[in-house]
Amino acid sequence: MSRLRRRCLSLALAACALGAASARAEEIVVSNYGVSASGMPFAVAMEKGFFDGKVTGILSSQGGGTTVRNLLAGDIAYAEVSPIAVATAIRQGAALKIISNNVQTVSEFGWMVKTDSPIKTIADIKGRKLGYSSPRSVSQALAMLVVEKAGLKPSDVELVMTGGLGEALVALDLGAIDVAPATEPLLSKYREKYRVIATASELFPPMSNVVGVTTQAAAGKRGDFLRAIIAGRAKAVAFMKERPEEAAAIVAKVYKLEQPVALQAVRNLNDAKGALPYWSTGKFDLAGLKEMWRTQILVGAADGDIDWSRMIDESFLPEGERVLK
Incomplete structure (x- = not known):
């Protein structure tokens, strides 16, 4: 060759x-x-x-x-x-x-309110509107657990579907809800605009x-x-x-x-x-x-x-x- x-x-x-x-x-x-x-x-x-x-x-x-x-x-x-x-x-x-x-x-989950909101902790959500993204979502399940963790009955808080987590912040701005769920990196992005009242890592087991x-x-x-x-x-x-x-x-x-x-x-x-x-x-x-x-x-x-x-x-x-x- x-x-x-x-x-x-x-x-x-x-x-x-x-x-x-x-x-x-x-x-x-x-x-x-x-x-x-x-x-x-x-x-x-x-x-x-x-x-x-x-x-x-x-x-x-x-x-x-x-x-x-x-x-x-x-x-x-x-x-x-x-x-x-x-x-x-x-x-x-x-x-x-x-x-x-x-x-x-x-741990990526947290719950945010407007900076001037009277809600300081989850103990203050009685009678308020708490957002979640969609039916059967993790955010809906965690919203129910937040209510439970606050020592409240399901009827004490109104859960409101927003259609998404980004949409939940829009709903918060418009006054349609009082507390919005958010996940990282949204939590970090909007930490100055809103106030975080609780994070999942503080509230729940793994x-x-x-x-x-x-x-x-x-x-x-x-x-x-x-x-x-x-x-x-x-x-x-x-x-x-x-x-x-x-x-x-x-x-x-x-x-x-x-x-x-x-x-x-x-x-x-x-x-x-x-x-x-x-x-x-x-x-x-x-x-x-x-x-x-x-x-x-x-x-x-x-x-x-x-x-x-x-x-x-x-x-x-x-x-x-x-x-x-």
């Missing part, structure tokens, strides 16, 4: 290898990416290369049900989504597995709010890819804790925020009070999953008992992160 032919063959093989590597890299789905604070570690992981080139991009979808449908309908192997949406789908026969516990609390999920088919065939996603996200969680300023700069770009707002949001969630951190490296908190299921029963979004351990596959987590064993 001539030197020229050998050179051409080497180039062809290199091109094939590069094409194969590109084919193995793919997109993942993260619910409300670029909006909800839960997905911030994925922005950091992408920017810092923590996925080792295995992820080409991150798709966003609105809400858990949409994300689950996207996962089941396409070639996507990994999604971040509400555990309630996943558990409901599995109970209905969907071939899914929960493989990581990504957010262990609802509630697992977001999980990583895959299909049963991908779990059997795509182990290396799934482990890379979990490991890369875990690196990002540690990075956000150790270098919040640099992490905030990345978050600000992806979430289209001013950097001081992004930094405040990152710090608030890193420093939120409670027994567990907001962003988990993947380790499961079964008590938190059960508590989240209980809150959804309150609003009619779930019913009956559930065995989370039957829906979980911990094999993609590091040995030290496994709790079911």
Whole structure:
């Protein structure tokens, strides 16, 4: 074989290898990416290369049900989504597995009033209008728990649907409600305009709010890819804790925020009070999953008992992160 032919063959093989590597890299789905604070570690992981080139991009979808449908309908192997949406789908026969516990609390939630409001704490909400986004939402369930935590009866407070969390702040401005729910980064963005009377981290025990999920088919065939996603996200969680300023700069770009707002949001969630951190490296908190299921029963979004351990596959987590064993 001539030197020229050998050179051409080497180039062809290199091109094939590069094409194969590109084919193995793919997109993942993260619910409300670029909006909800839960997905911030994925922005950091992408920017810092923590996925080792295995992820080409991150798709966003609105809400858990949409994300689950996207996962089941396409070639996507990994999604971040509400555990309630996943558990409901599995109970209905969907071939899914929960493989990581990504957010262990609802610390991103807080409740805001106008700066001149006479409402100082949740004890003052009797006879007032408390907003929530939509029926069967986490914000509705938490609104009911706020009333309970204040020692009031459901009839003591009027719960008002606003259609969304951004819309809740508009309703607050217009006087349609007295207390608006908000989540990070909105809490940090509007902290000067409104007054926060309570945060979820101060009021409630841990509630697992977001999980990583895959299909049963991908779990059997795509182990290396799934482990890379979990490991890369875990690196990002540690990075956000150790270098919040640099992490905030990345978050600000992806979430289209001013950097001081992004930094405040990152710090608030890193420093939120409670027994567990907001962003988990993947380790499961079964008590938190059960508590989240209980809150959804309150609003009619779930019913009956559930065995989370039957829906979980911990094999993609590091040995030290496994709790079911």
